Amino acid sequence: MSHDTLPLGACADDTSPAQAALPLGAPPLPPGVPLLPARMVNEYVYCPRLAYLEWVQGEWRDSADTVEGRQAHRRIDKPRGQPPGVGGDPNAPADGDDAPRVHVHSLELSSDALGLVARLDLAEFDGRRAVPVDYKRGKRPHVARGAYEPERVQLCAQGLLLEAHGYEATEGVLYFAASRERMPVVFDDELKAATRAAAAGLRLVASGGQIPPPLENSPKCPRCSLAAICLPDELHYLRTRQTPPRPLAVDAPPTLPLYVQARGAKVAKKGELLEISVEDAPAATARLAEVSQVVLQGGVYLTGPALHELMARQIPVTWLSHGGWFLGHTVGLGHKNVELRTAQYRASFDAARCLRLARELVAGKIRNQRTLLRRNWKPTSGESDSLPDEVAAGFRHDIDAAERARSLEQLLGLEGNAAARYFAHFRQMIAPEKRAGGDVPGPAWGFDFERRTRRPPVDEVNALLSYGYSLLARTLAVTLTAVGFDAMRGLYHQSRYGRPALALDMMEPFRPLIVDSAVLTVINNGEVGAGDFVAAGGAVNLNERGRRAFIAAFERRLAQDVTHPLFGYAAAYRQIVEIQ
Ligand code: SF4
Numbered sequence: 001m002s003h004d005t006l007p008l009g010a011c012a013d014d015t016s017p018a019q020a021a022l023p024l025g026a027p028p029l030p031p032g033v034p035l036l037p038a039r040m041v042n043e044y045v046y047c048p049r050l051a052y053l054e055w056v057q058g059e060w061r062d063s064a065d066t067v068e069g070r071q072a073h074r075r076i077d078k079p080r081g082q083p084p085g086v087g088g089d090p091n092a093p094a095d096g097d098d099a100p101r102v103h104v105h106s107l108e109l110s111s112d113a114l115g116l117v118a119r120l121d122l123a124e125f126d127g128r129r130a131v132p133v134d135y136k137r138g139k140r141p142h143v144a145r146g147a148y149e150p151e152r153v154q155l156c157a158q159g160l161l162l163e164a165h166g167y168e169a170t171e172g173v174l175y176f177a178a179s180r181e182r183m184p185v186v187f188d189d190e191l192k193a194a195t196r197a198a199a200a201g202l203r204l205v206a207s208g209g210q211i212p213p214p215l216e217n218s219p220k221c222p223r224c225s226l227a228a229i230c231l232p233d234e235l236h237y238l239r240t241r242q243t244p245p246r247p248l249a250v251d252a253p254p255t256l257p258l259y260v261q262a263r264g265a266k267v268a269k270k271g272e273l274l275e276i277s278v279e280d281a282p283a284a285t286a287r288l289a290e291v292s293q294v295v296l297q298g299g300v301y302l303t304g305p306a307l308h309e310l311m312a313r314q315i316p317v318t319w320l321s322h323g324g325w326f327l328g329h330t331v332g333l334g335h336k337n338v339e340l341r342t343a344q345y346r347a348s349f350d351a352a353r354c355l356r357l358a359r360e361l362v363a364g365k366i367r368n369q370r371t372l373l374r375r376n377w378k379p380t381s382g383e384s385d386s387l388p389d390e391v392a393a394g395f396r397h398d399i400d401a402a403e404r405a406r407s408l409e410q411l412l413g414l415e416g417n418a419a420a421r422y423f424a425h426f427r428q429m430i431a432p433e434k435r436a437g438g439d440v441p442g443p444a445w446g447f448d449f450e451r452r453t454r455r456p457p458v459d460e461v462n463a464l465l466s467y468g469y470s471l472l473a474r475t476l477a478v479t480l481t482a483v484g485f486d487a488m489r490g491l492y493h494q495s496r497y498g499r500p501a502l503a504l505d506m507m508e509p510f511r512p513l514i515v516d517s518a519v520l521t522v523i524n525n526g527e528v529g530a531g532d533f534v535a536a537g538g539a540v541n542l543n544e545r546g547r548r549a550f551i552a553a554f555e556r557r558l559a560q561d562v563t564h565p566l567f568g569y570a571a572a573y574r575q576i577v578e579i580q
Helices: 038-046 048-055 063-074 149-164 189-208 232-240 304-312 338-348 350-376 389-403 409-426 462-482 501-507 508-523 544-559 573-579
Strands: 101-111 116-128 130-136 169-178 181-186 256-260 267-268 274-276 282-288 292-295 317-320 326-330 535-536 537-543 562-563 570-571
Touching: 038 048, 038 116, 038 149, 038 189, 048 189, 101 149, 116 149, 116 169, 130 149, 149 169, 149 181, 149 189, 256 544, 267 304, 304 326, 304 537, 326 462, 338 350, 350 389, 350 409, 350 501, 350 508, 389 409, 462 501, 462 508, 462 537, 462 544, 462 573, 501 508, 508 544, 508 573, 537 544, 544 573, 570 573
Parallel strands: 130 169, 256 292, 292 317
Antiparallel strands: 101 116, 116 130, 169 181, 267 274, 274 282, 317 326, 535 537, 562 570
16 A cells, blocks of 8 residues: 555545645744844755854854955945835835836845845835845856755745735846846745745754754865864764865965054054054054954054954954053954853863863873974084983873873873973073073073073073963964853863963963974074063063064964874964864
8 A cells, every 4th residue: 555645634535626725824933033044044055054053153254255245245235225015005006017116225124924034135126026136246057947056045035035025026036246147036836845944944953952964075065164163074084084084174264363562553444454553654454354363462552443343253352461461352242152162161070071181182292392302402512412212211101191190180290290301301402502501602692491480481481482372372262262162161271360271271282383393493593582582570571572573483383284193184283273
């Protein structure tokens, strides 16, 4: 016996004519449930995970496509025209040839019954008939239905909204700017049902609070602006250990921090640029789309419009005192990814998970300290010409012990031992001609280093290390906050004294690779010297010129490519930090 699906309202033995089905309107949205932008329905049809990331978690990143799209829309984004009245309005125009045609630009429509909202690029009205027109920046694709399904669905959602406002909308138009073609899209029952189903599907996924899985090896991902956040191939690889990931996360041009520290500097917004002037004289400009964060040191003035734009784009502003102390951040509304923070807090109360992660971080840091010493060992006469065996054996012991540590307290002790061993030999990485104390004949002044001193740094090398670690901590804090973590809640470092504990956790393996390496570069290349420091009250600190030289070396190091140890593709340290 077959089990064919019957239309609603029919029985198996029903011989009467089929009863006509009336589509029921959706019940009104419960209070507090936001309207779904038609653009999100488009994203959902493209990839449910993309829609979730954007709509629920508030992720957004510009790609070349989105920037071009925004520019293409600029001209048509200005509201113009009024739609003719309908639904009993005494001024409603009659149907027919005499009704004037009306073009309305940038028309916003919403409907509680549909649960949708949209801003229509253009709506063409002819009496009660209305045609939504959606502008696309590219050429018309040569595909079966004349356009891709997500775009057809988005247009149909606009048609449903026009219908909900009393107009007849039986078809719409996709206008492809690059090829100047109008592609009509008929709103048939199939497309309307697909549009309603997509809107309902996204609402269901959003209310479930579970992010959909990434697409697998999809050709859509390389064009996706959120590939670096979604990490589809990396997640798949971690699960299956099969196909190595494509380097999608590192293809996008990285954005960079903008540092301003000149006295009397002003940062203002001009169109898509930030303009920096000093004492009212233009000094530099930076494209907003290429700025990841703005770091202001000392008495730098940031204008209100510039601050508003930075907050709207979720670009954080870091405020440092004249001496480089971190005073705070200014951010927009913050990240919407509440689930990630909830998972982070849950993990932070799970002692076994904290210990597992802390072991990896500390063992990784010690391994990287050993590597840096091996690569940069600079002997003088009478010294071992490479890292001595007993020192290497000591590091090996520290790494093994860290990987087997039974508590965070034990791990802290092991980390301290390894740090003492590492800094006891740090001087061997400074070029002999740059060292103080006459390792080789040379200038009287040189860099001296006996041990790590933090509060305060008592010599130039410690001043460079301290400044570098504060830059790295800030970089990690901004990165973690940008992807939705709470940088203050750590898993290894304790969340107290206002420390960005998670940033301190995550920076452990990167300290030697990024900061110590940049310190050695500026010393050994002669990029900083005696005139780049100030000494007062037993403390040594970098002055403005020294800070500028070190920031340049630090940023160069972050931009340097290395091979990702797990995923095998090349990426800049800056991107490795983000992927981590
Ligand atoms: S990268 Fe791929 S899986 Fe991830 S959101 Fe984009 S399209 Fe979806």
